[in-house]
Amino acid sequence: MVKVVEVIKARGSGIPGPSIVLSAVTLFLGAPAEAQRPPSVRSLDPAILRPAFDRAAQLPKLRSLLIAVDGSLVGERYYRGATRARTANVKSVSKSIISALIGIAIAEGKLEGVDQTIAEFFPRDLRDSASAEKAQITIGDLLSMRAGLESTSFDGYGRWVTSANWVRSALARPMVAPRGGPMIYSTGNTHLLSAILTKATGMSTWTYARLKLGVPLGIDIPRWPRDPQGVYFGGNDMRLTPRAMVAVGELYRNDGRVGRRQVIPAWWVDSSFVVRTHSPFNGHGYGWGWWTRTAMDYRVNFAWGYGGQFIFIIPALRATVVMTSDAEGRREWGHLDALHDLIDSHVIPVLENYRCERMRAC
Numbered sequence: 001m002v003k004v005v006e007v008i009k010a011r012g013s014g015i016p017g018p019s020i021v022l023s024a025v026t027l028f029l030g031a032p033a034e035a036q037r038p039p040s041v042r043s044l045d046p047a048i049l050r051p052a053f054d055r056a057a058q059l060p061k062l063r064s065l066l067i068a069v070d071g072s073l074v075g076e077r078y079y080r081g082a083t084r085a086r087t088a089n090v091k092s093v094s095k096s097i098i099s100a101l102i103g104i105a106i107a108e109g110k111l112e113g114v115d116q117t118i119a120e121f122f123p124r125d126l127r128d129s130a131s132a133e134k135a136q137i138t139i140g141d142l143l144s145m146r147a148g149l150e151s152t153s154f155d156g157y158g159r160w161v162t163s164a165n166w167v168r169s170a171l172a173r174p175m176v177a178p179r180g181g182p183m184i185y186s187t188g189n190t191h192l193l194s195a196i197l198t199k200a201t202g203m204s205t206w207t208y209a210r211l212k213l214g215v216p217l218g219i220d221i222p223r224w225p226r227d228p229q230g231v232y233f234g235g236n237d238m239r240l241t242p243r244a245m246v247a248v249g250e251l252y253r254n255d256g257r258v259g260r261r262q263v264i265p266a267w268w269v270d271s272s273f274v275v276r277t278h279s280p281f282n283g284h285g286y287g288w289g290w291w292t293r294t295a296m297d298y299r300v301n302f303a304w305g306y307g308g309q310f311i312f313i314i315p316a317l318r319a320t321v322v323m324t325s326d327a328e329g330r331r332e333w334g335h336l337d338a339l340h341d342l343i344d345s346h347v348i349p350v351l352e353n354y355r356c357e358r359m360r361a362c
Contacts, residue, residue, distance in 0.1 A: 044354045049075045052346035056323075059342075061308060061335045063088065064242045066322040067347060069354070071250055073243075087222060087239035088324040091305030094224075094238040095190045097209065097248070099143055099289025101197055103256075103268030104212045110200045114140030114288075121196050125171045133175055139196065141179050142189040143288040144276040148179040152188030160188060166227040167195050183277040183286060187235040190289070191227070194234025205232040216263045217251060219244035236306075242322050249311040249320035252290075252301070273301045295340070296348045306331070308339050317351040 049067065056065045056077060063082035067075040078084065105111045119126050119135035126135045134149070141147045150173035152160035163169040170188030177184060194205045201208050206223055214221040224238045240248075251257070252272075256264030268288075275285030275292055285292035291302050295314075303311040308325030323339055 044069065044074055044350075046075060048350050048353075049347075052342065052350065053077045055342055055346050059335065059338055061326040061329065061332065062323065062339070063326060064322065064324045065342075066242050066246055067351075068246050068250060068320045068322075069351065070318050071254075073246065076242075078242075082242075082324065084243065085241065087241050088245075088309060089305075089327040090238050090240050090245065090303075090309045090324070091236055091307060091327055092187070093240075093245070093303040093305040093309050093311060094233070095187075095235045096289045096303035096311070097213070097238060098190045098193050098197075098205070098234050099272055100213060100248075100251075100264055100268075101205065101208055102139065102143065102193055102288075103264050103272070105197060105200055105208075107265045107268070111139065111196070114138060114143065118142070118192065118196065121199050122167065122171060122192075125168055131171075133179070134171060137179050139193070140288070142193050145183045145185050145189060145286060146180050146277055147186070147189050148175045148177040148181055148184065149173045149186060149188065150176045151184050151186040152191075153186050157187070164228055166191055167229065167231065183279060185279070190235030191231070191233065195231045197234075198231055204230075205234065213248075213251075213263070216258050216261055217244070217247045219247050242324055245311050245322045245324075246320055248303070249313050249322065253313045253315060253318070253320055293340075295344045296352070298348060298352075300343070308335055310339060312343060314348065314351070317348065317355055319347075319351050321347055 052067075053065060053075065056062050057079060062079055064078045065075070066073060076084070082088070102111065106113055116139050117135060118137050118139070125131070137147045137149075149170065150156065152170055152173065160166065160169055166188070170186075170192055173188065197205050197208060206221070209221050213219070219240070221244075222239050225233045227233065251263060252269050255266040256262055256269045257266075272288040272290045273292060274287050276288070277286050278284065279286060289303075291304050293300055293302075298314055298316050301313045301315070305327070307327040307329065308323060309327060310321070310323045312321040312323075313319075314321070321343060323342075325335065325339070
């Protein structure tokens with residue numbers, strides 16, 4: 001469980017516990033005993049992260065930047081009215097949360113697996129012969145944005161969210177590519193997954209998320225919008241604090257574990273990061289609700305929401321980085337580029353140098 005504890009001042013170079021002491025308050029995320037850092041290894045000096053936070057302060061749309069290493073929150077800054085306690089609209093980071101819930105539901109036997117077709121969940125909407133191809137869409141197709149259905153995002157978003165029945169509207173979209181084909185990014189896909197979770201678990205997506213993620217992570221998951229039929233929005237408009245986002249990132253960085261508790265199957269975490277398609281717009285890889293790219297020769301897996309909401313996981317550097325931004329303004333690719341550059345030019349070099357010191361090898 002995520003908890004905040006007061007730092008115990010280290011005597012000499014020995015620092016107790018599994019975390020790295022880097023600030024007056026440290027975030028512990030249940031690192032197992034075998035992951036404890038040898039006492040002879042020097043802690044990262046938070047001062048060397050100052051250029052990253054100074055650069056972040058220059059970005060007018062950025063609202064928070066949090067950096068965790070080995071489960072410890074080594075730096076945390078909020079900008080322009082944002083606070084530690086205030087939730088952010090994480091936008092499409094919600095898709096990564098939905099993916100986690102699907103993995104849990106499969107592990108619990110509530111869903112058969114990623115090859116299970118959607119026909120049994122929506123029999124009334126897929127009963128005519130014209131829907132035969134749609135009926136063969138699988139859970140995995142929806143997760144990887146390869147369902148082949150016309151997108152409900154971008155230009156089609158407004159028409160979709162003002163429809164009387166979001167599930168029916170998403171399923172009514174024409175097939176514009178074969179299922180399992182190219183990436184067609186669509187929030188309708190993950191909303192169908194939310195509807196499937198609701199049917200399979202017998203509870204709302206929000207209730208399931210609170211029980212299966214909120215409780216073991218020790219984070220609050222507030223209610224978020226629902227469609228006209230009461231299905232919680234699958235893939236948009238969840239609200240989380242930045243620290244809760246760090247907890248989610250650390251859960252995935254630790255192969256689905258919180259301490260000794262396996263919250264998400266490790267195989268699901270691994271499979272979620274397998275690149276199954278690429279964005280036609282930016283070339284980033286996409287797995288099951290998670291994005292992947294290479295930054296400074298490091299693999300970075302990330303959850304990404306509109307406007308600049310990010311959970312970055314850098315496995316080789318044992319790090320999770322969270323950023324939130326103004327979610328209501330116009331889309332600005334320059335801002336997104338600046339956030340990626342912040343990672344590449346200001347965060348990774350510091351963490352890389354620290355890794356070299358800690359491992360005594362580069």
